[in-house]
Amino acid sequence: VDMASESVGGEILFATDDFFAPAENLIKSKSPSFREDEYTEFGKWMDGWETRRKRIPGHDWCIIKLGIQGIIRGFDVDISYFMGDYAPRISIQAANLEGDKAPEMPQRGVRTGAAATPAEFEAVAKLGSNDWNYLVPMTELKPGKPASSHNYFLVDSQQRWTHVRLNIFPDGGIARLRVYGCGQKDWTATDPKEPFDLVAIAHGGACVGFSNAHFGHPNNMIGVGKARSMADGWETARRPDRPPVLENDENGSLLVPGCEWAVFRLAHPGVITQIEIDTTYFKGNSPDSCKLDGCILTTQEEEDMIKQKWELPGHKWKPLLPVTKLSADKSHLFDSLTLELQDVITHVRFTIAPDGGVSRLRLNGFPSSLCLLRPREKPMMRFSVKAGFRANL
Numbered sequence: 001v002d003m004a005s006e007s008v009g010g011e012i013l014f015a016t017d018d019f020f021a022p023a024e025n026l027i028k029s030k031s032p033s034f035r036e037d038e039y040t041e042f043g044k045w046m047d048g049w050e051t052r053r054k055r056i057p058g059h060d061w062c063i064i065k066l067g068i069q070g071i072i073r074g075f076d077v078d079i080s081y082f083m084g085d086y087a088p089r090i091s092i093q094a095a096n097l098e099g100d101k102a103p104e105m106p107q108r109g110v111r112t113g114a115a116a117t118p119a120e121f122e123a124v125a126k127l128g129s130n131d132w133n134y135l136v137p138m139t140e141l142k143p144g145k146p147a148s149s150h151n152y153f154l155v156d157s158q159q160r161w162t163h164v165r166l167n168i169f170p171d172g173g174i175a176r177l178r179v180y181g182c183g184q185k186d187w188t189a190t191d192p193k194e195p196f197d198l199v200a201i202a203h204g205g206a207c208v209g210f211s212n213a214h215f216g217h218p219n220n221m222i223g224v225g226k227a228r229s230m231a232d233g234w235e236t237a238r239r240p241d242r243p244p245v246l247e248n249d250e251n252g253s254l255l256v257p258g259c260e261w262a263v264f265r266l267a268h269p270g271v272i273t274q275i276e277i278d279t280t281y282f283k284g285n286s287p288d289s290c291k292l293d294g295c296i297l298t299t300q301e302e303e304d305m306i307k308q309k310w311e312l313p314g315h316k317w318k319p320l321l322p323v324t325k326l327s328a329d330k331s332h333l334f335d336s337l338t339l340e341l342q343d344v345i346t347h348v349r350f351t352i353a354p355d356g357g358v359s360r361l362r363l364n365g366f367p368s369s370l371c372l373l374r375p376r377e378k379p380m381m382r383f384s385v386k387a388g389f390r391a392n393l
Helices: 023-026 118-125 220-224 298-305
Strands: 011-015 060-080 091-097 134-141 150-152 161-169 176-183 206-208 260-278 289-297 318-323 330-337 346-352 361-369
Touching: 011 023, 023 176, 060 091, 060 134, 060 346, 134 150, 134 161, 161 176, 176 346, 206 220, 206 298, 220 260, 220 361, 260 289, 260 318, 318 346, 330 361
Parallel strands: none
Antiparallel strands: 011 060, 060 150, 060 161, 060 176, 091 134, 091 161, 206 260, 260 330, 260 346, 260 361, 289 318, 289 346
């Protein structure tokens, strides 16, 4: 997931200069665009961050507060459409600023045509960003095609990060900065009596497989906050195997041969006690019905299932929610009523029939002390489960 995107709460805290185009464009969700004949009072309109041609000592840089705080896996420095104005070199630093370590910054407001004020430089100095860790050393950018010019950088770090600093040398333009990674929550600091959304992308949940994502990725369903539109959910293509004439079964569900599914790894193994399925904005294209199943998988088993397209033996899945009718443009809340919901699980499979879209999936519950099997870590052989929880291992 793009941890810096405005769609998950990413925010520009500071930029040395925003003369031609503000740094806020760096974290837009949409891909950059180009308007050949459009100009502003300051110069050519550009869909990115572009500073003036520097005529004083130094270089330009900006600070981004991540919307999702966690482990960074890599960066995409996109210089699309900046063929004559892109920044020739960049470096990227990062920091983990918790609580009082992150002082308040002045509101930026409209920035086009402006440079940072002395007061803003004084405020940002409190962050000590000159000394932040380097995740990408100074590196030359390589231009590609005008409409698609990406520079990718892998990051080998298991630390939790909350802020990044993008340095450009000495000046110029960057269309987008994508900060790819996964959320990481400090579970030791959570109240054991308060339920948490165990699948939330901000806490570390992730989609690890799906059947179809024609109009929207399943990761959208576990995104931050409420959906902003139909584009902010999971939506599949219409299944071509739909019967010519639709009929219902005795329970009122459509009789259809196929379905669509998405598998999620929970942010932490736990017991799900409440399920929220929200079809807001999907007024003419919501699913007819859905179901939810859960299981326990080790890291190796997950990797095997990804290779096998999630053809997991049926007995591995435990029903968490039976086949249930859904309504369009509505939030549905289901409490745990079955014994199966007392099982500790690590993964869930969300199935919709026959197809359609869902804006949000929330799985509220309690993290267990079952060891968290993170990617790239060897699975442990012993499992410890809180008293009162039952895990079929």
